[in-house]
Amino acid sequence: MTTAADFGRAERLAASLVARHDFAEAVRLLNDAGVLPMPLKGVLLQHLVYRDPSERVLSDADLLVPPGRFDDAIAALRAAGYRVDPEGRAARPAKGPEARLEVDVHRRAFSPGLFDLDAAGMFARGAIDETTFDAVVVLPDPRDLYAHLVGNFAKARKVASARAQLRDFSAVASRYALAAQPVARHLERHGLARAARYALRHADDPFSAEVLRALRADPVGVAAASVARRLTARFGPHAKLSIVAPHLVNRTLGRGALSVGAHVAIGLRTRIAYRLTRR
Numbered sequence: 672m673t674t675a676a677d678f679g680r681a682e683r684l685a686a687s688l689v690a691r692h693d694f695a696e697a698v699r700l701l702n703d704a705g706v707l708p709m710p711l712k713g714v715l716l717q718h719l720v721y722r723d724p725s726e727r728v729l730s731d732a733d734l735l736v737p738p739g740r741f742d743d744a745i746a747a748l749r750a751a752g753y754r755v756d757p758e759g760r761a762a763r764p765a766k767g768p769e770a771r772l773e774v775d776v777h778r779r780a781f782s783p784g785l786f787d788l789d790a791a792g793m794f795a796r797g798a799i800d801e802t803t804f805d806a807v808v809v810l811p812d813p814r815d816l817y818a819h820l821v822g823n824f825a826k827a828r829k830v831a832s833a834r835a836q837l838r839d840f841s842a843v844a845s846r847y848a849l850a851a852q853p854v855a856r857h858l859e860r861h862g863l864a865r866a867a868r869y870a871l872r873h874a875d876d877p878f879s880a881e882v883l884r885a886l887r888a889d890p891v892g893v894a895a896a897s898v899a900r901r902l903t904a905r906f907g908p909h910a911k912l913s914i915v916a917p918h919l920v921n922r923t924l925g926r927g928a929l930s931v932g933a934h935v936a937i938g939l940r941t942r943i944a945y946r947l948t949r950r
Contacts, residue, residue, distance in 0.1 A: 690771075690772045693767065693774070699806045704743055706740045707807050708808055709797060709809045710734060710735075710804070711733040712820070714733065715810070719803060719810070720842050731772060732775070735777045735780060735790055737790065745776060748765045748774075754766050755776075760781075760937045761779050761781055761782050763776050781826060782826070784930035784933050785918070786922065788815065788861040788862070793812070793819075797809040797811050813843065813846075816847075818858055818861055821870045824870035828913050831904070840878070841879070854882050865920035865921065868920065869896040869916070873900075914935075
């Protein structure tokens with residue numbers, strides 16, 4: 672007997688196949704231009720971490736471009752007829768003429784000044800893969816994958832109700848048999864320890880708890896993460912007051928003050944660019 676759940680899974684699986692096709696097409700266009708991008712977040716988890724792609728729903732896909740190749744990547748997509756929107760804080764959304772999936776082409780892992788997980792280091796630690804997406808990509812080191820998920824959870828001001836994103840932490844740890852202490856050191860090295868104190872406190876899996884225990888003592892970071900969690904829990908992730916939350920958990924409070932200034936400035940620039948393109 673076919674159930675409603677079966678129909679739901681079938682629809683999600685069909686959507687994942689469409690997403691894979693559109694994503695692979697964008698990657699092949701970049702490959703033709705000599706660009707080997709790095710898939711991030713949902714599209715990567717869907718095909719490498721979860722056994723069933725229908726378990727991880729996504730509305731767009733993310734590609735990180737090697738340093739110095741961002742303009743080449745955008746030019747290649749435009750030449751193929753892609754609609755390319757103005758650049759935001761880290762990416763330019765692009766969509767092919769026949770595609771249903773939007774691809775966010777990233778210049779950097781996070782907005783300027785936010786955390787220290789830089790693209791050059793991620794590509795240096797990555798591994799070339801030619802089979803997962805029927806195109807050539809650079810897969811991130813598992814520690815970078817985990818760190819990027821932590822930073823993205825904080826950056827997006829996610830809260831405890833973001834169950835899909837919280838499940839990603841334990842799924843990645845299990846898939847790659849990660850050990851808590853090396854992950855904690857990696858987070859600290861790349862300015863994401865305080866972000867981890869924000870993000871992983873929302874999680875209820877044992878590995879997240881182990882990573883938190885493995886972080887070095889940081890009373891200021893603990894307090895900053897607590898304030899950030901209270902802000903987003905009370906006002907919601909989209910409230911204006913919550914905008915400061917990810918910057919509170921930057922590497923230092925001084926860095927956070929600088930990154931929140933950059934966040935506001937880039938947001939203003941992007942809004943102006945959108946208005947100009949719609950005239």
